[in-house]
Amino acid sequence: MTRERLVVIGNGMAGCRAVxxxxxxDPGRYEITIFGAEPRVNYDRIMLSPVLxxxxxxxxxxxxxxxxxxxxxxxxxxxxxxxxxDRIAQVVRVDDGRDVPYDRLILATGSDPIRLPLxxxxxxxxxxxxxxxxxxxxxxxxxxxxxRAVVIGGGLLGIEAAYGLARRGMAATVVHLMDVLMERQLDxxxxxxxxxxxxxxxxxxxxxxxxxxxxxxxxxxxxLRLKDGRVLPCDLLVMSVGIRPSTALAKAAGLAVERxxxxxxxxxxSDPHIFAVGECVEHxxxxxxxxxxxxxxxxxxxxxxxxxxxxxxxxxxxTRLKVSGVDVFSAGKxxxxxxCEDIVFRDAGRGVYKRIVLEGGKVAGAVLFGDASDGGxxxxxxxxxxxxGAFRETLVFGQAATEGLRGLDPSAAVAAMTDTTxxxxxNGVCKGxxxxxxxxxxxxxxxxxxxxxxxxxxxxxCTPLVEKLLKLSLGDAFQAQTGPKPVCGCxxxxxDEVRRRIVSEELKSIPAIxxxxxxxxxxxxxxxxxxxxxxxVCAWPGDYRDDKQSRFINERVHANIQKDGTYSVVPRxxxxxxxxxxxxxxxDVVDKFDIPTVKVTGGQRIDLLGVKKDDLPAVWxxxxxxxxxxxxxxxxxxxxxxxxxxxDWCRFGTQDSTGLGVRLEKFMWGSWAPAKVKLAVSGCxxxxxxxxxKDIGVICVDSGYEIHVGGAAxxxxxxxxxxxxxxxxDEAVWTICAxxxxxxxxxxxxxxxxxxxxxxxLAAIKAQVEDPEARRALYDRFSYSQRFFRxxxxxxxxxxxxxxxxxxxxxxxxxEPA
Amino acid sequence: xNALVKDPILWTDVGAVTDVPLRGSRRxxxxxxxxxxxxxxxxxxxxxxxxxxxxxxxLSEGIVHGHAVTCPLHNWSIELATGEAMGADRGKGxxxxxxxxxxxxxxxxGRI
Ligand code: SRM
Ligand SMILES: Cc1cc2nc3c(=O)[nH]c(=O)nc-3n(C[C@H](O)[C@H](O)[C@H](O)COP(=O)(O)OP(=O)(O)OC[C@H]3O[C@@H](n4cnc5c(N)ncnc54)[C@H](O)[C@@H]3O)c2cc1C
Ligand code: SF4
Ligand code: FES
Numbered sequence: 019m020t021r022e023r024l025v026v027i028g029n030g031m032a033g034c035r036a037v038x039x040x041x042x043x044d045p046g047r048y049e050i051t052i053f054g055a056e057p058r059v060n061y062d063r064i065m066l067s068p069v070l071x072x073x074x075x076x077x078x079x080x081x082x083x084x085x086x087x088x089x090x091x092x093x094x095x096x097x098x099x100x101x102x103x104d105r106i107a108q109v110v111r112v113d114d115g116r117d118v119p120y121d122r123l124i125l126a127t128g129s130d131p132i133r134l135p136l137x138x139x140x141x142x143x144x145x146x147x148x149x150x151x152x153x154x155x156x157x158x159x160x161x162x163x164x165x166r167a168v169v170i171g172g173g174l175l176g177i178e179a180a181y182g183l184a185r186r187g188m189a190a191t192v193v194h195l196m197d198v199l200m201e202r203q204l205d206x207x208x209x210x211x212x213x214x215x216x217x218x219x220x221x222x223x224x225x226x227x228x229x230x231x232x233x234x235x236x237x238x239x240x241x242l243r244l245k246d247g248r249v250l251p252c253d254l255l256v257m258s259v260g261i262r263p264s265t266a267l268a269k270a271a272g273l274a275v276e277r278x279x280x281x282x283x284x285x286x287x288s289d290p291h292i293f294a295v296g297e298c299v300e301h302x303x304x305x306x307x308x309x310x311x312x313x314x315x316x317x318x319x320x321x322x323x324x325x326x327x328x329x330x331x332x333x334x335x336x337t338r339l340k341v342s343g344v345d346v347f348s349a350g351k352x353x354x355x356x357x358c359e360d361i362v363f364r365d366a367g368r369g370v371y372k373r374i375v376l377e378g379g380k381v382a383g384a385v386l387f388g389d390a391s392d393g394g395x396x397x398x399x400x401x402x403x404x405x406x407g408a409f410r411e412t413l414v415f416g417q418a419a420t421e422g423l424r425g426l427d428p429s430a431a432v433a434a435m436t437d438t439t440x441x442x443x444x445n446g447v448c449k450g451x452x453x454x455x456x457x458x459x460x461x462x463x464x465x466x467x468x469x470x471x472x473x474x475x476x477x478x479x480c481t482p483l484v485e486k487l488l489k490l491s492l493g494d495a496f497q498a499q500t501g502p503k504p505v506c507g508c509x510x511x512x513x514d515e516v517r518r519r520i521v522s523e524e525l526k527s528i529p530a531i532x533x534x535x536x537x538x539x540x541x542x543x544x545x546x547x548x549x550x551x552x553x554x555v556c557a558w559p560g561d562y563r564d565d566k567q568s569r570f571i572n573e574r575v576h577a578n579i580q581k582d583g584t585y586s587v588v589p590r591x592x593x594x595x596x597x598x599x600x601x602x603x604x605x606d607v608v609d610k611f612d613i614p615t616v617k618v619t620g621g622q623r624i625d626l627l628g629v630k631k632d633d634l635p636a637v638w639x640x641x642x643x644x645x646x647x648x649x650x651x652x653x654x655x656x657x658x659x660x661x662x663x664x665x666d667w668c669r670f671g672t673q674d675s676t677g678l679g680v681r682l683e684k685f686m687w688g689s690w691a692p693a694k695v696k697l698a699v700s701g702c703x704x705x706x707x708x709x710x711x712k713d714i715g716v717i718c719v720d721s722g723y724e725i726h727v728g729g730a731a732x733x734x735x736x737x738x739x740x741x742x743x744x745x746x747x748d749e750a751v752w753t754i755c756a757x758x759x760x761x762x763x764x765x766x767x768x769x770x771x772x773x774x775x776x777x778x779x780l781a782a783i784k785a786q787v788e789d790p791e792a793r794r795a796l797y798d799r800f801s802y803s804q805r806f807f808r809x810x811x812x813x814x815x816x817x818x819x820x821x822x823x824x825x826x827x828x829x830x831x832x833x834e835p836a
Numbered sequence: 837x838n839a840l841v842k843d844p845i846l847w848t849d850v851g852a853v854t855d856v857p858l859r860g861s862r863r864x865x866x867x868x869x870x871x872x873x874x875x876x877x878x879x880x881x882x883x884x885x886x887x888x889x890x891x892x893x894x895l896s897e898g899i900v901h902g903h904a905v906t907c908p909l910h911n912w913s914i915e916l917a918t919g920e921a922m923g924a925d926r927g928k929g930x931x932x933x934x935x936x937x938x939x940x941x942x943x944x945x946g947r948i
Contacts, residue, residue, distance in 0.1 A: 832866060
């Protein structure tokens with residue numbers, strides 16, 4: 019009796035697994051022939067990464083050795099490429115000239131790595147990362163010492179390639195188009211941690227980088243040039259920018275092909291004798307690039323080709339990265355979305371970040387970094403669609419923590435916990451220790467428990483549990499307590515702690531702070547982000563790159579938004595002085611741009627109100643031309659310095675108040691602060707510049723300068739208090755800058771000087787400015803910072819910086835109703 | 837006949853996804869007022885009419901956090917997926933959602 023002939027094109031993961039699934043169900047049914055373009059047996063492609071990294075050998079990753087083919091009577095044609103399918107004659111044409119007939123045919127041709135069409139693509143040393151030949155080419159390139167590699171593409175494969183090459187001693191750099199590594203699997207927080215982890219493993223990352231040209235010499239690659247002109251020298255260039263289903267054979271044979279070879283739920287193509295599995299397939303509009311769906315597809319195909327009853331319904335995906343010591347897991351809607359809720363857990367000590375996304379009370383996705391051991395559990399919960407409401411509180415701690423408590427009401431659950439159950443994962447504190455501390459040491463507040471046991475002192479996520487333990491032990495005697503006022507709802511930490519740790523732990527970016535201080539949201543909120551951005555600007559003036567998206571609109575576009583969405587523009591008038599040229603330029607700008615309102619402000623300068631956003635750069639260009647710069651009327655920073663006429667004109671003037679005001683403004687302008695800062699200098703105690711209701715004021719007297727602080731005349735009317743008196747103008751400037759810097763370094767965001775002074779006391783400020791060394795150090799730090807910030811933001815914008823802020827994305831719909 | 841079908845019929849390519857800054861927004865003027873396109877920290881994009889349901893503030897100028905934007909005028913937080921006001925202002929108003937599709941890295945706005 020002749021058996022049906024089953025021919026498989028592709029000796030890869032899908033092709034061989036399909037054969038195994040058939041053999042498992044009906045071993046004698048088919049006469050099986052496999053063609054594989056690669057000259058070797060079937061191996062585990064995903065383990066090429068550890069082979070590249072030198073952690074495994076090829077022999078370790080073989081799935082089916084030659085004996086397997088022989089034992090199962092399979093004719094393996096390794097190194098033989100199928101060139102065509104003749105569907106009428108039911109034969110495949112092989113590149114060695116043979117025509118091989120089939121009754122049933124399986125396409126398992128996988129996919130091809132995409133090669134970006136860059137100039138220089140054909141140079142030697144430009145490779146992709148798909149099969150063993152590629153790995154061998156990379157290993158050869160890394161053999162000589164001092165070699166450099168650039169990997170284009172910061173997805174899973176690109177990162178694994180770079181890691182492998184770094185392990186082999188190459189200096190490796192990943193160039194990625196997006197601003198987050200593996201953005202299709204990771205949110206920004208996890209992406210940031212990955213960037214750091216890769217750096218620690220010798221892999222540098224260049225984000226938001228577009229490749230322009232591959233450079234070469236004598237036919238060999240020498241570097242990669244980016245669109246912004248940067249050149250990254252290299253001896254090996256790995257392109258890992260994605261894959262494309264390998265469909266050429268199917269297309270030429272006239273099968274239905276979209277992005278992949280189209281199959282139905284039985285894995286059948288548009289020809290009933292031809293089936294397809296693996297990465298070459300498109301099922302219900304979906305192509306896959308991971309092995310889990312392939313196993314599902316092959317199971318169905320095994321059914322179809324034997325009993326005939328299989329149904330494939332698509333796969334839910336999860337991803338793990340294979341870089342030693344970097345535990346990453348991602349699945350589902352890891353980034354949240356419509357109607358989703360996030361549970362975020364961070365443990366800075368262990369470098370852990372977990373984000374569980376819930377939707378309708380069910381797990382909809384998860385991203386885990388640093389500890390992915392519960393990935394499988396979350397993935398199961400996600401696939402099963404189980405309602406997790408009952409154990410939501412402990413969900414983020416993982417399976418072990420949760421299973422102990424499941425099904426019980428919360429207080430009963432706490433009572434039922436054994437003494438050795440860990441309550442605080444960050445500090446490894448068990449229930450028994452906490453209860454003992456409460457009873458033995460008579461603790462009755464959360465703060466006290468924190469201080470004694472450290473429980474809930476780090477990420478704070480277990481705070482509710484600790485409170486329940488207090489309640490359980492103390493009964494009604496316990497009242498929930500609060501610690502220092504938190505920055506916002508994203509953290510339980512206060513401003514002081516955040517500021518202190520930015521400096522002591524050298525945290526230099528918002529994601530770094532959020533991780534180290536265990537923020538409970540993925541990217542903060544509109545309250546904490548501007549605060550953190552300011553704290554970084556203040557702590558690291560030379561290093562930190564301002565995060566525009568964490569600034570309020572006024573500071574982002576350097577103008578004040580008005581209620582109708584137009585802006586007001588206030589140029590600086592140093593010390594309240596102006597000239598006919600400036601006034602003429604202002605008048606011209608008003609006419610040219612049809613500015614509806616011109617007003618003298620309460621701060622001794624002129625406000626142009628009702629400027630259209632798109633006109634801002636042009637308005638500034640004209641003002642700049644007349645020598646005027648931004649007045650920062652929008653800034654949490656130095657605003658105006660009001661002056662009176664002083665000795666120049668006034669019959670009572672004791673010192674040059676106008677000159678001092680101008681000097682102060684010219685030195686201090688552009689500086690950022692926790693809140694707005696207004697100065698004034700009056701020439702005598704008659705105080706025409708209203709210096710005694712300013713943040714910092716100077717009253718000139720015969721013998722020198724009285725420095726006042728802590729005034730305001732807005733929501734609260736506060737007269738200043740006198741800080742000190744100095745003899746010379748220089749000393750006045752040093753003192754004022756020192757106060758400013760002390761305030762900049764210590765106040766909480768949005769806290770004006772008078773409020774800060776209420777909190778810390780005048781004496782604390784006095785102590786700083788009356789100690790010459792402390793004053794000097796503060797002044798120096800202020801001066802250093804001003805090197806970076808005494809810059810006109812308008813001129814920068816006129817020169818084209820952040821032009822996207824002022825231009826619409828597109829004008830193509832401008833005249834169409836939408 | 838099929839009056840209930842609200843599928844947008846016209847799609848306009850308004851730019852690349854990466855033209856919108858992460859945790860930021862860009863606007864697209866139309867004859868009926870601006871549309872705001874947002875890109876969140878995790879790279880997702882959303883489109884709303886650029887008018888806050890409170891007093892018409894330009895949402896495109898707000899701070900984007902999570903999947904929400906805070907209006908620059910009086911700090912209402914608006915959920916990007918639905919345009920609904922969040923938190924204490926929930927139920928008080930909604931910025932209309934505009935159909936948006938991403939195709940091969942390009943943004944397409946739909947008109948009904
Ligand atoms: C334009 C101006 C009114 C005017 O036409 O005179 C003005 C306009 C605004 N003030 Fe003022 N203040 C102006 C001088 C003042 C003064 C007078 C002064 O500086 O001597 C005060 C009292 C002094 C003080 O600051 O204590 C003043 C106390 C306030 C306050 C209350 C501050 C406080 O801490 O109590 C606010 C609210 C705030 O900052 O949170 C405020 C806020 C505002 C804002 C920014 C409201 C807002 O958020 O939109 C207004 C912006 C309008 C715009 O778009 O330009 N404005 N504001 C003045 C601009 C001065 C300048 O040249 O930069
Ligand atoms: C380095 C690397 C790491 C990876 N890591 C992971 C991971 O961690 N997790 C995960 O889920 N997935 C991972 N993947 C993806 C996974 O390997 C693929 O999804 C899987 O291999 C696809 O199986 P396939 O059989 O469809 O294609 P392949 O395994 O590529 O097999 C297709 C085979 O068909 C052959 N072929 C093509 N055309 C012809 C022809 N005309 N004639 C004869 N033979 C032909 C090819 O030579 C190839 O051998 C990784 C991939 C790579 C390259
Ligand atoms: S007083 Fe009130 S209304 Fe007048 S400018 Fe100041 S904030 Fe606006
Ligand atoms: S207009 Fe948006 S909050 Fe008032």
